[in-house]
Amino acid sequence: MSLYKQFLVSVLLTIVFLVLFIGIIPTYVEKPVFIPGFAPGPAVWPNTIAIVGILVGIVLMLATFPRFRNRKNYHEREEETGGSGESGLLFQRCCVSLVILVGYIYLVPVAGIIVASMLWLGVLFFFIGIKEKMRWMVGLTLVFPLAIFLLFTRVTHTVFPAGFLWEKIGLF
Numbered sequence: 001m002s003l004y005k006q007f008l009v010s011v012l013l014t015i016v017f018l019v020l021f022i023g024i025i026p027t028y029v030e031k032p033v034f035i036p037g038f039a040p041g042p043a044v045w046p047n048t049i050a051i052v053g054i055l056v057g058i059v060l061m062l063a064t065f066p067r068f069r070n071r072k073n074y075h076e077r078e079e080e081t082g083g084s085g086e087s088g089l090l091f092q093r094c095c096v097s098l099v100i101l102v103g104y105i106y107l108v109p110v111a112g113i114i115v116a117s118m119l120w121l122g123v124l125f126f127f128i129g130i131k132e133k134m135r136w137m138v139g140l141t142l143v144f145p146l147a148i149f150l151l152f153t154r155v156t157h158t159v160f161p162a163g164f165l166w167e168k169i170g171l172f
Contacts, residue, residue: 014057112163
């Protein structure tokens, strides 16, 4: 992975987990009236995962800076990559990924966390465009959100938004 790709991935990772930590978790994780002294609140594990994600993004970002300084010249990098077209494409992909994330955020209250996560992963995997691993992508798209949902609801008893469409149908 090139330095610029690694830097963009680290920035995107940090932004995604910051949005989770600042916007989504406080809004959607319900606070119970009474929490026993020995039990953690329902937002503890989502906040823990969000904080770890933020820290990983920051560490990745900081890891790219010393290597940027070791580059002799910006023009040397352009010659290696064949011009600035690659960085423009990376910027477009980053912007599209952020638009997909915003769509996911707006879809969670409507369709629920499971369906929205499956759609989000499906769109992201389609956007990646690796045709050889399509079975793995479809499997991960269906199994991973369901496994995470079951882990948090059964083990930590965290309540996730079901979505008002499912509530109207009567499934949740």
